[in-house]
Amino acid sequence: MRLVKLAVASVSPTVGAVTSNVARVIDLARQMAADDVTLGAFPEQVIGGYPPEDLVQWRGFLAGQHRSLRHFAAETADLATVFVLGLAVGVGGQVFNAAAVVHRGRILGYVPKEKLPTYNVFYEARTFSRGVAGLHLDADGIPLGDQLFGFDFGTVAVEVCEDAWSPDGPMRRRCYSGAEIVVNVSASPYRVGIDATRREMLATRAADNQATLLYANAVGGQDGLVYDGGGFVFQNGRLMLDAPRFHEGYAATVVDLDRTRRLRMEHSTWRADCGQFQGERALVPVVMSGGATADRSRLAYPVPDGGSFFLPASRTAPDARTAALDDLFEALALGVKSYMEKTKAFRTIGVALSGGRDSMLSLLVAWRAAQMLGAPEEPAAAAGARITAFYMPSRHSQPDTRLAAETLARELHVALHTVPIGDAFDRELEATRQMLGGEEPNEATRQNIQARVRGQRMWNWANTSGALFLQTGDMSEKAVGYTTIGGDLEGALSVIANVPKTVVTALLERLQARHGFEGIPATLRTAPGPELADDQVAEHELMPFPVLDACLHLYAAEKMSPAEVAVALGSLFPDLAAGARTGYAGRFARLFTQSIYKWVQSPLSLHVGSLDLDRERALQMPVVQQNEWSDD
Numbered sequence: 001m002r003l004v005k006l007a008v009a010s011v012s013p014t015v016g017a018v019t020s021n022v023a024r025v026i027d028l029a030r031q032m033a034a035d036d037v038t039l040g041a042f043p044e045q046v047i048g049g050y051p052p053e054d055l056v057q058w059r060g061f062l063a064g065q066h067r068s069l070r071h072f073a074a075e076t077a078d079l080a081t082v083f084v085l086g087l088a089v090g091v092g093g094q095v096f097n098a099a100a101v102v103h104r105g106r107i108l109g110y111v112p113k114e115k116l117p118t119y120n121v122f123y124e125a126r127t128f129s130r131g132v133a134g135l136h137l138d139a140d141g142i143p144l145g146d147q148l149f150g151f152d153f154g155t156v157a158v159e160v161c162e163d164a165w166s167p168d169g170p171m172r173r174r175c176y177s178g179a180e181i182v183v184n185v186s187a188s189p190y191r192v193g194i195d196a197t198r199r200e201m202l203a204t205r206a207a208d209n210q211a212t213l214l215y216a217n218a219v220g221g222q223d224g225l226v227y228d229g230g231g232f233v234f235q236n237g238r239l240m241l242d243a244p245r246f247h248e249g250y251a252a253t254v255v256d257l258d259r260t261r262r263l264r265m266e267h268s269t270w271r272a273d274c275g276q277f278q279g280e281r282a283l284v285p286v287v288m289s290g291g292a293t294a295d296r297s298r299l300a301y302p303v304p305d306g307g308s309f310f311l312p313a314s315r316t317a318p319d320a321r322t323a324a325l326d327d328l329f330e331a332l333a334l335g336v337k338s339y340m341e342k343t344k345a346f347r348t349i350g351v352a353l354s355g356g357r358d359s360m361l362s363l364l365v366a367w368r369a370a371q372m373l374g375a376p377e378e379p380a381a382a383a384g385a386r387i388t389a390f391y392m393p394s395r396h397s398q399p400d401t402r403l404a405a406e407t408l409a410r411e412l413h414v415a416l417h418t419v420p421i422g423d424a425f426d427r428e429l430e431a432t433r434q435m436l437g438g439e440e441p442n443e444a445t446r447q448n449i450q451a452r453v454r455g456q457r458m459w460n461w462a463n464t465s466g467a468l469f470l471q472t473g474d475m476s477e478k479a480v481g482y483t484t485i486g487g488d489l490e491g492a493l494s495v496i497a498n499v500p501k502t503v504v505t506a507l508l509e510r511l512q513a514r515h516g517f518e519g520i521p522a523t524l525r526t527a528p529g530p531e532l533a534d535d536q537v538a539e540h541e542l543m544p545f546p547v548l549d550a551c552l553h554l555y556a557a558e559k560m561s562p563a564e565v566a567v568a569l570g571s572l573f574p575d576l577a578a579g580a581r582t583g584y585a586g587r588f589a590r591l592f593t594q595s596i597y598k599w600v601q602s603p604l605s606l607h608v609g610s611l612d613l614d615r616e617r618a619l620q621m622p623v624v625q626q627n628e629w630s631d632d
Helices: 018-034 053-057 059-075 171-176 194-208 257-266 268-280 320-343 357-373 381-385 399-411 422-435 443-465 475-479 501-515 519-524 545-557 562-572 578-599
Strands: 003-010 039-041 082-091 094-103 106-112 136-139 142-145 148-151 154-160 181-186 212-217 219-222 225-235 238-245 249-256 286-288 348-352 387-391 415-418 467-471
Touching: 003 018, 003 225, 003 238, 018 039, 018 059, 018 082, 018 249, 039 181, 039 212, 053 059, 059 082, 059 094, 059 106, 082 136, 082 154, 082 181, 094 154, 106 154, 154 171, 171 181, 171 268, 181 194, 194 212, 194 225, 194 238, 219 320, 225 249, 225 320, 238 249, 249 257, 257 268, 320 357, 320 467, 320 501, 348 357, 348 443, 357 381, 357 387, 357 399, 357 501, 357 519, 381 387, 387 399, 387 443, 399 415, 399 519, 422 443, 443 467, 475 501, 475 545, 475 578, 501 519, 501 545, 545 562, 545 578, 562 578
Parallel strands: 003 039, 003 212, 039 082, 106 142, 148 286, 154 181, 181 212, 348 387, 348 467, 387 415
Antiparallel strands: 003 249, 082 094, 094 106, 136 142, 148 154, 212 225, 219 225, 225 238
C-alpha cells in the first residue's frame, strides 16, 4: 500500500497581480500542508494570470512572476507538500507557458506547454513558444524542458491544460518513462456543457495511460472569459475526486499508488506498448528531490464512493438541461462579479430596466453577482442595495412591462428610479429635423433617438456614481443588428450578449422555478419587443426567435450557406413552408452580414458558449464583406 493525498486548487488570479495572486496561493498551500496533502496542484498561469496576451512581451512582467515564484518557494520552505503551479517563463528570446514544481523551498524545474491553442478564444501561439519532446534549457539556473520529478512516494509528470486535450500529448511518453502521477494545471474557460466534456476526456486520458491524473482549473472572470474552477482526480480512469466549481478553495482525496502500478502490470496491452516505446525512444529524464515529502502515516485507505467495491454509489442524476441552465446563470454572475472586483473601478452596478426579458435577466445576473460580492452572513437585502435600476419610459412604454420591472426590482430589494424620456426625445427629434434642413426623420431614427437618450443618461449617471453600467442586449438581436449604436448597445460590460433569445427565456423560466419571483412571469406574459413604437413585436419585425436562433447556429457556428440553412430548417421546423424557410435563411444571412459593423462596436462581453459574437476573441469576421459567394 502506497497512500498519497492529492489536492487540486481553484484560484481566481488577476492578470498582472503577481503579488496578490501568490498571496492567495501561499494561503492555500499552507492549508494543504496542514491537511497532510502530499501533492497539491494550482491552475495554469496562476502567478501572472491568464490569458496574459501581449503582456508577456514586457520583460518586467516575466521578472515579476519569477520573483513571486521565488517568494512562494521561500514562504513554503518549511512545508513538506510538493506543489505544482503555473507561470510564464522567459529563456532568451522565447517565452513559455510553464508549470513549476516546488518542494521545500526549491524550484525543481519548469515544464513548458506543448499544445498551444490558437482557436476559439485562444491565441497562445502569438506570444508563447512551444515545448517539445527532449527539450532541455536553462532558465536562470532552473532546468526547463521535458522532464519528470522523482519523490519518495513516486514519479510525477506535469503538463499544462491543452496538453491533455490531445491524445498525442506528452502524457503518453512521460507515463511510458515511469510517471505514475500526472498533474495538469489548467485555465479552461467555461462554456455550456464543458464540465461533462472535460470529465469524459480526462477519464479517457487516465485510462489510456494507466495513470493517476490530477486536473486543477482556474476560477473567476478575466475580461470576458469566465473560468468555472473545479478539478478532478482520476486513477486509471476511475473518478476519485470531483472538486466543487465556481468558487475558490481546494479539495483533496487519498489514492493508493500501488493500485496504479498493479493495474499497469495487469494491462498487457499497456505493458507491450510501454516496452516498445522504451526500446525505441529515449526516456524522459527524472529530476530527483532529495527532501522528504509530507508524512503519510496518518492517511487512511480510500473508501469507495457508496461503500461498495462492486457497485457504484446510488444517486439521482440532475436533469441535464436544468443543470446547464443553473451553471450558465452562475457563470454569468461570476463574470460580472470578477469584472467589478478585479478592475477596482466601480462602486455599484447600474441597469436600465425596461421590463423586457433581456433587461430582467441582466438584473437577475447582477443580483446574483452582488450576492457573490458580499459576505455569506449578510441580510438578503444587501445584494440589492449594490444595484441601482432605472426605468425610462416613453409614450410607447407599456403598463405590463412597467409592472414587471417594478415587481422584480421590489422582490430583489433593488432601488428603481423612474425617469421619463418624453421631453428629451422631443428636443432631440426637433434638433434632428433642423440638421436635416426641415426634413422629417425616418421611423428608424425616431426609434433610435429614444434608445440613445437612455444610453446617454445611463453613462452620465454611471460616470458620477462610479457604477458598472451593464449592457443588457441578447445574442440573437445583436446578430441581426436589432440594436442601436449609442443606445441599447451601450454599456461597460455586456452581460448576455452571447446568450441567444431562446436561452434567455429558458433561463428566466428556470429562475422562476427556483425562486418564485412574481416579476418573471409578468415579463414572460409580454411579447418581446423594444417598445420604441406602438405595438412593436420583435418576432414580427425579424422572425420567430426559435427560427432566428437556429439560423444563427447553422450559419455562424456550423458555417452553412443560406441554401443549406434552409434545408436544415426543414428538419427543425417541418411545418414551415419551403418558401418561408428559404426566406428566413436568406434574410438572416443578409442581416447578419450587414450588422457586423454594429456588433464589433459593442462592449466587452462574457463568453459562455461555443459560438460568441466577438471579433477580437471569438468569431473573426470581416466587417466589410458581401455574401455573393452564397448566390446559386
